[in-house]
Amino acid sequence: MGAKRRLPSFDDLVFLTASASRYPLEGYREKCSTQTILGNRNAKKPIKLDTPITIAGMSFGSLSANVKEALGKAASEVGTSTTTGDGGMTAEERQSSRILVYQCLPSRYGFNPDDLRQADAVEIVLGQGAKPGGGGMLLGQKVSERVAGMRTLPAGIDQRSACRHPDWVGPDDLKIKIEELREITDWQIPVYVKMGATRVRDDVKLAVKAGADVVVIDGMQG
Template identity: 55%
Template structure:
């Protein structure tokens, strides 16, 4: 019997299926002009400006998730997972007279008072100190209590110089030159008028309530030759004692790092495009920068090529969520990692706490909030509103930050031990494999189950 005949005759007792009605008006939907894109254009047509938001990028990019560890089995002798010593001590700027010594390879990155509340800033400082780690002032100057609580403290020298005070520089354990950030490379900071309170404005020498768009260039140097002299000036100012760090947004990483190294800093900090912000143009967050897995590898190669590995420390930040990300960043070449948004989440960012009503206050459910720029943070982290600030208990928040930092270190140890290392800093690219061709190409590690590294002319290891 032919197939046609079988299809034509329905079995007795079985209802014949009706064909769905043809919709001659619907050919499908645009892959480019999706409903959210159309809505975005509608909004901009009303606003007449770019749209602002906080948080980090929304779109999917090659990420640490696309890498996996190759732990020891028979080819490597594993370290006992929960007992045997695995060193986490981290020294940043080993050439400096007073290097930055951390107990763990992770610290809290610079986030300004202004973007964050007083309670958030001090809780981060206390949590980091309990964990034997460091914090950074961020833009906007030093708040005395943050310095008091931070046993190790970076003071940020940023383009705007808001609140920069040489007396405070002398109190620092390290100076960080902010040259760019990963989520909006090539742009200055933003702080919308709602957050520029009298207090924040006074610290920054600004009129209160203005929309602050910080400069993207430093006022007193323009290129790497000037920067080298500026680094020397700050060394003179701080008695040649403490590490000088250059923070770069990840873009042309290999060349940027080589130029940065010529300025003779003690540390170079690379911020991947996964990095977050308290406020920035949405498009800048989505469409600038280079993913971390590519940036770290390029930065390490640059330092190797100029012979500065071991002299200049490499710090990575951007998209670090857990100890696996931390361990992978170290394996790719970072000496330490800095976290920002993950630390804010530890404080309570996007948590459905009792006092908060995310749907009514922010228009989104907890877990989906990215409205740091509005200054209406319902958990008291990214706000200057006195009522909202009360929702963050700094004691409990400090302990959560400590717990999270400690967990990151322990998780990192877990992977290091599994890969047969007694020191987390011994993790290396050899310990990684890529799960996608893109990740293999960017991170320059072989595809899982092979010796083939995408992009290598001979298709072998980097």
């Protein structure tokens, strides 16, 4: 997915071990916890991850319902979250996922308040790492009757996703959208903002100022 050239993978990770600035733990008497809590500043029900490596959003349509369900089960097994992607939330995905992040994308395909209230967090997508500033295209051969029904669009027809949200024109509108989502969910769940890694310094500042609980920076693999 994403860029065609080779990019770093998990095999390329190098962990910085302890020395002087980070003192080592004694394994037999001290514990090293990977638990990560997201959204405890504003949300009544923050996200608690046992493993701080999450599964990013991939749409129902580009992936089948079975694959979405499998991702939910895998994420639950290791104590992390998975994300819906464009096209909405499937019942199988919600049932199999202990922690499910519901995306609010520019296309708004499949996005509705009822599913939003079932989510454990909501992620406003401003951009994708593989194509920041660009929309998307789901080929008609993948647009089944079920996919089309969730998107309220014709089956078998190429479906384009917009490159920006239809109801705002700048950073001030992002703040309004975050507050709107908080009101819909009664301030229960964290609000993420996802963006492609472009003008990271400025974009992160704007997202934090707008009130995001979590800022997701998507690399070109995404």
